[in-house]
Each structure stands twice: as structure tokens, then as C-alpha cells.
Amino acid sequence: MQKQHTVTNNLIDKLRREKELTFEEYLFLIKNRDSCSEYLFKNSTEVRREIYGNDIYIRGLIEFTNFCKNDCLYCGIRRSNKNAERYRLTKEEILLSADEGYNLGFRTFVLQGGEDNYYTDDKIEDIIKSIKYKYPDCAITLSIGEKSYESYKKFKLAGADRYLLRHETCNKYHYEKLHTKEMSFENRINCLKNLKKLGYQVGAGFMVGSPYQTEENLAEELIFLKNLKPHMVGIGPFISHKDTPFKNKQSGKLDLTLFMLGLIRLTLPNVLLPATTALGTIDPEGREKGIKAGANVVMPNLSPVSVRKKYMLYDNKICTGDESAQCIKCLEGRIKTTGCNIVIARGDYKGGNEND
């Protein structure tokens, strides 16, 4: 035991120093996470503090449509879910959410939705321009799935700054277990490459504990992320949804998600790393624990309360009944307990060469 302890701690020291490990070394740490998680978190929070201080960035999440043409097996808003009550927000409603968010101190708005062709490129461009016109000091992040290079280019020219597109898994075989045949792993990765090429700050990411995921897959994820060099990495536990084919599958675990957050912080020191709503859903203090593992971003919900329960990606999602003002107050208090503070800022990526 004592010996293993030394081996794992030495590997963590090496990761902090060299910012990467081999597949076997990552796998060894993941398999022996119980013996070294505290030491990992001590290092990952130190590294976060060196770069971002005690600042925690907030992103206002506006979930503007739950219509989706895709049928991802894990997702509660998949097109086959006949029990989902579908909604779309108008441009005016989106702008009202942004107004409320701005007054509460948000300087980044994340427009997230299912892949909904009702919102043509022209409509999305119009929404981006309207928010940018009113709030030129704010960043806009899009999270609306796979689009063509041309569409991504139009959105960028209209003023979008960032794009979140989780790759979901870096293993093609695993990807095909989570998605239907009409979706392709190659296209998803190609989208991420196009987004980088166009100069977006890009967010990738995956679910922890998704069905058929192995510890080997998680070790692969770290190598994949090291090569991709995204500016953000969104990870959270998979949580089953009662109206999906994965309804009886086990949800992802807290300890493993936290451990992955710590490893990601040491692998990509400058990365923007959210403590996600899914993490807050599987544990009442999940987001605080995420910050103590190296996360530096939280993404509270800014959607109108009337639609919040309809954007149900997974069962028991938290914060679906509260007003935005309540949410941010509650989060502020929670984050203070970690020794960090929410700041009013766009919260851009603090570049280091290794991530550019």
C-alpha cells in the first residue's frame, strides 16, 4: 500500500511537471485513484490558482430550444422521446434572459439547444448580432451541435466568440454505442477542428461513466485532449433519463468525475474547466467538490423558469425551479465555501503556448 502510494504520488508530480503522461501511466492513476485523489486535488487546485487565482467565472446558460433532430441514446431531448414537451424561445425572450443575466453580473452568454433546423443560420446570426449590439462587452458561446464549416464561419463573423461541442467520447467504437448510425464520430471531430481553424475558443468534453465506457477509454481521453488542445473541457457524470434506451444504466460516479477533473487540470493547466450542473445533480455539493478538484467555471441557468423543466437532458436536474437571481445567490454562497469567488468578467482563456 505504502509503495503504491509513492508510485501514484510520483506520477502526479511527473504530470504536474511535464503536463502529460503515457496511456499506461494515466490508466494506472485512474485504477488507483483511491490512494491518491487528495494529493491530485492539492496539485490541481494549486495549478488553477497559479493561473486564475481564486476567480471563478460564471456563464449564463440560455437553453433556447429543446427540439432536436438527433437521437443520441443517452439524451432526454432526443427526437424519439415523445414525452418531452417541446419549446422554442423567440429572439425577444432570449434577449430578456440576457438582460436579466447582465444585471446579475454575467458577461458570457451560452446559447445552447438541440439541433433544431427551425433556427436557420440567418436566425442564429440575427440573435448573435442583437446580443452583441446591446452587450458589446460580453462574450457569446454557442452550443448548438454539428454544423458546416460555412455556418460556423457565418456565426463567427456575426460575433460569436466561443463554441462548446463535447465530443462525448474519443473512441469511435464507443461513440457508435452512444449514437445512432446517422451520426458519425469523424464528423464530430471534424467540427471541432473546423471551429479551431475559425478562431473560436473551443470547448470539447465527455460524460464520465457513460454506458460501455471503460477506464481505458478515460485514459485515452486524456491523450486525446492533450493533442486537441481545447480551451475548455466540459465533463460531467452521465445520468440516466427515464425516457431513453439507457434508462436502466448506472449513472457516472462522483469520485471518478472529480479525479478526471484533477487530471485534466494538470494535463491542460490553462484550460477553462466547469463544475457542471450534472455534477451538482449527483451530489448536493458536487459543484463545490468540482472546484476543489481544479474546476474554475460554473454555468448557472438563465433560461426563463417556465421552460427550465423542459430542457431535461437527464433525470432530477437541479435548479429547474428557481429564478436566475436566486440561483446566482445560492451559487455565490456555495463557491465562497471553497475559498474562491465569482467574478464579473468575460472570463477568457488565459493562454499559454501549449494550448494555442
Ligand code: SAH
Ligand atoms: N445539441 C448540443 C447540446 C447538447 S446538450 C450538442 O450537440 O452539442 C449538452 C451536453 O449534455 C451534451 O453534450 C452531453 O454531453 C450532455 N448530456 C446529454 N445527456 C446527458 C445525460 N443523460 N447525462 C449527462 N449528460 C448529458
